[in-house]
Amino acid sequence: xxxxxxxxxxxxxxxxxxxxxxxxxxxxxxxxxxxxxxxxxxxxxxxxxxxxxxxxxxxxxxxxxxxxxxxxxxxxxxxxxxxxxxxxxxxxxxxxxxxxxxxxxxxxxxxxxxxxxxxxxxxxxxxxxxxxxxxxxxxxxxxxxxxxxxxxxxxxxxxxxxxxxxxxxxxxxxxxxxxxxxxxxxxxxxxxxxxxxxxxxxxxxxxxxxxxxxxxxxxxxxxxxxxxxxxxxxxxxxxxxxxxxxxxxxxxxxxxxxxxxxxxxxxxxxxxxxxxxxxxxxxxx
Amino acid sequence: xxxxxxxxxxxxxxxxxxxxxxxxxxxxxxxxxxxxxxxxxxxxxxxxxxxxxxxxxxxxxxxxxxxxxxxxxxxxxxxxxxxxxxxxxxxxxxxxxxxxxxxxxxxxxxxxxxxxxxxxxxxxxxxxxxxxxxxxxxxxxxxxxxxxxxxxxxxxxxxxxxxxxxxxxxxxxxxxxxxxxxxxxxxxxxxxxxxxxxxxxxxxxxxxxxxxxxxxxxxxxxxxxxxxxxxxxxxxxxxxxxxxxxxxxxxxxxxxxxxxxxxxxxxxxxxxxxxxxxxxxxxxx
Numbered sequence: 001x002x003x004x005x006x007x008x009x010x011x012x013x014x015x016x017x018x019x020x021x022x023x024x025x026x027x028x029x030x031x032x033x034x035x036x037x038x039x040x041x042x043x044x045x046x047x048x049x050x051x052x053x054x055x056x057x058x059x060x061x062x063x064x065x066x067x068x069x070x071x072x073x074x075x076x077x078x079x080x081x082x083x084x085x086x087x088x089x090x091x092x093x094x095x096x097x098x099x100x101x102x103x104x105x106x107x108x109x110x111x112x113x114x115x116x117x118x119x120x121x122x123x124x125x126x127x128x129x130x131x132x133x134x135x136x137x138x139x140x141x142x143x144x145x146x147x148x149x150x151x152x153x154x155x156x157x158x159x160x161x162x163x164x165x166x167x168x169x170x171x172x173x174x175x176x177x178x179x180x181x182x183x184x185x186x187x188x189x190x191x192x193x194x195x196x197x198x199x200x201x202x203x204x205x206x207x208x209x210x211x212x213x214x215x216x217x218x219x220x221x222x223x224x225x226x227x228x229x230x231x232x233x234x235x236x237x238x239x240x241x242x243x244x245x246x247x248x249x250x251x252x253x254x255x256x257x258x259x260x261x262x263x264x265x266x267x268x269x270x271x272x273x274x275x276x277x278x279x280x281x282x283x284x285x
Numbered sequence: 286x287x288x289x290x291x292x293x294x295x296x297x298x299x300x301x302x303x304x305x306x307x308x309x310x311x312x313x314x315x316x317x318x319x320x321x322x323x324x325x326x327x328x329x330x331x332x333x334x335x336x337x338x339x340x341x342x343x344x345x346x347x348x349x350x351x352x353x354x355x356x357x358x359x360x361x362x363x364x365x366x367x368x369x370x371x372x373x374x375x376x377x378x379x380x381x382x383x384x385x386x387x388x389x390x391x392x393x394x395x396x397x398x399x400x401x402x403x404x405x406x407x408x409x410x411x412x413x414x415x416x417x418x419x420x421x422x423x424x425x426x427x428x429x430x431x432x433x434x435x436x437x438x439x440x441x442x443x444x445x446x447x448x449x450x451x452x453x454x455x456x457x458x459x460x461x462x463x464x465x466x467x468x469x470x471x472x473x474x475x476x477x478x479x480x481x482x483x484x485x486x487x488x489x490x491x492x493x494x495x496x497x498x499x500x501x502x503x504x505x506x507x508x509x510x511x512x513x514x515x516x517x518x519x520x521x522x523x524x525x526x527x528x529x530x531x532x533x534x535x536x537x538x539x540x541x542x543x544x545x546x547x548x549x550x551x552x553x554x555x556x557x558x559x560x561x562x563x564x565x566x567x568x569x570x
Contacts, residue, residue, distance in 0.1 A: 011324075014300070193341075221510050225506055257557060271547075272542060
């Protein structure tokens with residue numbers, strides 16, 4: 001038997017992986033969750049049929065959604081992640097001893113359970129002593145936290161019925177109020193190839209509530225369009241001027257993608273990105 | 286009727302595009318050539334069933350195989366392209382008035398004919414006065430050119446029966462002899478995700494004949510693995526120290542991907558790339 005999984009990146013483009021085994025298929029209150037074993041990409045986590053991560057390339061996404069802010073904020077004591085129930089983002093943050101508290105607000109407990117069972121390399125740090133898990137709606141959770149966090153990371157799915165509130169200007173304003181005055185917001189902000197209008201909307205929605213907004217990107221082979229963006233809303237720190245090189249040298253974590261050169265490079269935007277989004281990162285390189 | 290094209294990126298991963306129309310299917314002396322019309326990617330050129338370019342993302346590949354060398358060599362008068370019959374690489378080079386002669390050595394005339402007919406946006410500059418086309422075997426052609434070119438670009442297919450000679454240490458030594466003493470070689474050097482061993486072999490084969498070797502990369506959504514590499518063998522110029530910012534300011538070409546920040550960023554290598562290839566680009570950022 002030939003077993004193949006296909007994700008419809010658009011109505012007209014599909015990426016397909018051969019499947020050795022379907023390890024799990026769960027319907028939670030919010031979504032369908034599947035874990036596939038594949039020869040090329042290792043285990044693959046799907047939410048509603050979309051690839052959330054593969055074991056082979058998840059390091060790029062998780063290192064790049066976390067370390068750029070952690071290597072510019074000198075004292076990030078409290079960090080909030082909204083989404084990210086697989087644990088990959090938590091895993092990267094726990095590398096930083098300077099972080100005191102990591103709150104994970106994941107609406108769907110089943111994602112955490114599936115990851116704990118099938119993806120230990122991602123979920124193992126969810127049990128670390130600094131990590132607190134809140135099984136709540138991110139929008140509601142954050143409303144009660146004023147001036148509380150140093151870094152907030154929105155590690156959500158694509159906009160959907162459940163997650164669409166996490167992409168609005170109103171939400172980013174609430175996030176801004178939850179951050180300390182030197183705080184940083186990081187949002188996974190979608191594909192500039194497949195969905196430039198969405199990337200643009202996120203950027204300009206964040207820009208309404210933050211004095212400095214920066215787009216950065218990383219190549220993620222199994223995500224639609226391949227060129228994936230992150231948007232940083234920053235109250236004070238600049239991603240290149242404030243890069244903490246001494247801190248990097250002091251503990252040089254064993255990472256597979258991120259290093260200080262890659263950090264700077266990620267903020268160098270191709271012309272078409274700046275043009276389609278009508279933005280220009282402050283001169284960085 | 287639903288018409289879909291699939292490329293097998295590996296035995297276990299496929300990328301598929303919906304096809305509106307098959308515009309051409311030709312068997313040349315060397316290979317099968319197809320041109321598809323697709324809703325997502327525009328016209329797609331295939332050689333032996335592999336995507337050589339799509340109208341939507343070819344600008345990334347063609348700008349990045351050309352401009353990094355043209356913005357560090359101060360006086361590149363004669364340039365040779367081996368392969369590249371579609372004309373995209375020629376198109377980018379012709380933006381540079383400082384270039385006097387562009388030789389294109391393409392073994393398969395049918396590629397040029399198909400591109401002239403179906404891909405005018407790529408092939409239009411093949412008729413420019415500085416361009417000479419040689420329908421010859423690249424390995425033989427270059428043997429007769431000693432100390433002749435300033436830049437040589439290997440814009441080949443993946444290693445195949447026809448092209449495998451273009452990836453050997455022996456060939457790169459001949460190329461080195463064909464270059465002036467300040468010359469630069471640029472090679473499209475494959476995917477670091479799908480074929481890191483091949484990327485590594487190319488790098489170290491070039492390194493045997495050039496005093497300086499640099500790897501750089503660009504994200505190309507429709508190429509296998511998405512993260513594509515180029516390798517530069519340079520006799521003198523360094524890609525960051527010698528970047529010609531004044532020259533950039535003097536004519537700022539209307540490019541969609543390349544700019545001086547992107548240039549520097551392209552040489553910033555993720556850790557896994559340096560590790561898998563056992564290399565380190567000279568400190569650049």
